[in-house]
Every structure is written in C-alpha cells, then in structure tokens.
Amino acid sequence: MVFYSSDATGNDNAGKDVQNSFVTRQFAVPAGASSVTLKFRMYDAGNNWFWAVDHVRLDSSPIKG
Template sequence: MFDTGDEVRLLHYSGDATGNDNRGRDVQNTFVAKEFAVPSEARTVTLKFRMYDAGNNWYWAMDHIRLGTSPIEG
C-alpha cells in the first residue's frame, strides 16, 4: 500500500483451482517476481503478509524478499 492510495493484492495463493496465483497447487522452492506501478507522488510503501485458514501448517516460509527498482539477475 502506498501512502497515496488503496491496498493492492500482488500475490494470492489458495486451495481453489481458479482465482489465484497457484491454481490450487502447492508451491515449493519457487522464485516469484512481481512488478507494479508506483504513483509518482508516493513517498512510502507498506508491504503486508497474511496467512489464514492454512490447511497444511507444517511448514510455511518466505525468504529473500526484495523491494527495489533494478532488475533481478540470476
């Protein structure tokens, strides 16, 4: 969420077969990159992470989260 506007969902995983980014499948060891427009007058951004109603709660992890303006190489 930018200081100038509403929240925008960038990524959504769900057990449902449609309407999400994982098409109802498990996602393991996956690199995900998302691009989004930044309002020209924005000065701050807030990232939120939410997990709820998780059926498989043995192990959840997110790592190497990066927010930047230069391309990711590798």
C-alpha cells in the same frame, strides 16, 4: 498479490503445492512517494505446518533471477 489455494483455478498455484518458487510482482509508484510498506498475510490457513517467506527484495530496477 499472490494467492494460493487448493482450487484448480482462480489462484497462482493451480491447486498444486508450491515449493521454492521465485515470484515477482510489479507495481506503480505514486508520484512523490518516498516510502513503501510491504505486508505479508496468511489467512484461513489449514494444514499450516510450515510456511516461509524469505529472500524478499524490493528494487527500482528489474530483478533478474
């Protein structure tokens, strides 16, 4: 999970604006899994003039930026 907020601590953006950020996350794959569901959610959004999630990639090998 990635969490952005205006608070200076306890989040992924240290209270600052984030533009054109490359974010990677690793997660364990359960034995026998044959599918995955990714969800994106924006909640309690203030000043929400523009939000975008693009170039999403899911891969079984390390993703190099």
